Amino acid sequence: MFLALKEIKKEKLRSGLIVAMIVLIGYLIFILTSLALGLARQNTDAINSWGITRITLNDNANVDMRQSFLTKAQVGTLTAKDALIGETATVVKSAKHKQVSAVFMGLRQQDFIARKLGLESGRRVAGKRELVADTALKLAGYKLGSKVTLNDHTFTIVGFTNNAKINVAPIVYGELSTWQTLRGIDFGPIASAVVSKPGSTRKATAGTKTYAKQTLIDKLPGYTAQTTTFVMMIAFLMVISLIIIAVFLYILTMQKLPNYAVLRVQGIPSRVLVEATVAQSVLLVLSGLVGATALTALTAVMIPASVPMAFDVPLLAAVGLGLLVMALIGGLIPIRSVLKVDPVSVIGG
């Protein structure tokens, strides 16, 4: 530690450059992680907010709620732990604001989803012509009381709710019967899906299939591809940062080998030199991570709400720890050279 601190103190510019590089790498990884999580949440927030574990769809729907239609017989008998959902893609329009592509979710007001829907402002849906919309519509300029049209039917926004997004589109919640109207199927199917909380005793019905919540999420169009892309990017960045940090620390250490040979001549044990090398790596990487954390925190405060970023402290801490471990592995590479330093090399020719 003594040698590491003294060297960092003397070589301020050199250490500063390495720390700056680690700050940038860490910042990049933190931001990518937050973007990945933000995007993932825009896909899954609504589904997760319902508190369900299973979903029943028409078995010809390929696990796609929008392609699923359930008849009264397929819905069967529901318990208090089941809820009906009618989902359809729609466009929210009004004379004063720009159009917003959205997803309409029809709910029965007595079901648990409608009852426990968290409101940011306004009140719950109380009639066929009322909607509770995701706050994304508020950001787009819509207000409580705004008159909007969906498929040429007029509605009033009576409430806003947070984090109501599915597949990156904002949700407008309304009555289940409105779903039938929007779909133009006033007779026939009564819902897209039955969703169930843990402990539901609902019996399976013919022509339907029940899936775990995660299966539904994984099958959301593009979701798995996006998540895989981000995870791969972050994984590659981790490996690349390992290589970059390893190369820098290696060069730093190689430059000191003649000095280390002198210390070995003087009887300073190899252990002290190895400790100095490792301590230096840890100090530089930790300072870099602290800087990256500060930048990320600043970004989290400054970023507009419309940018889909989610800053999850445990996840970022895990990523930071991963980076630290990678850097330590990188810092261990020059140890071999330190151990092999030949003191004889400094005794005159």
Place this chain on the structure above:
Amino acid sequence: MSSFAVQHVNQVFGTGTARVQVLHDVNFEAEPGTLSLIMGPSGSGKSTFLTIAGGLLTPTSGTVTVNGVRYTDRAKKAKDALRLSEIGFILQAYHLLPYLTVADQFKLVDKVKPKGNLTPAALQNVLATLGIQDLLHKYPAELSGGQQQRVAIARALYPDPAIILADEPTAALDGSRVKVVGALLRDLAIRHHKAVVVVTHDSRLVDSADVLYQMQDGVLTKQN
């Protein structure tokens, strides 16, 4: 009993046709308070001798004894420890750690070997004798060559070793400085009661020596 003895040391490098015997039955003794000078032409085996004497290389045969401790059959760690406490090296290029101030060069020794080093007063005394007492907060790059060399000498003295081994200490110096360094090393031997061993091909140092040895093709002979 002498504080430092090299007995029947042979050193062979390589095998078969590449086999060279660099040292032939070398015997050497150094007493505290004396400056021994080992002279010899290039390639005669001076550096090899110093490397073995300093415990950096185990000879093919023979022994090195420091203060009654047989250096040559110690493990690597014990050799490090013995070197740290009993042998002060003064190297050709002064080889101070560039990122430690003069004061920190001594502090590093304290970190590794907390006991048996010079007391602050004794160190102050050494620094004053060497004329470098005002340079404690400077980095090596801020010192002149001669100042660096004197710091290196103080650094070698700091663990209070029994023996000082110097490798070509005057290689880079001009005539007047050679005399100064020679006097300094001699003073070191007498005043600090060290066995000082200097290996060099610089005949200008002969005047400062108490005992003179000649190395020729790996054979060491005492001169009178």
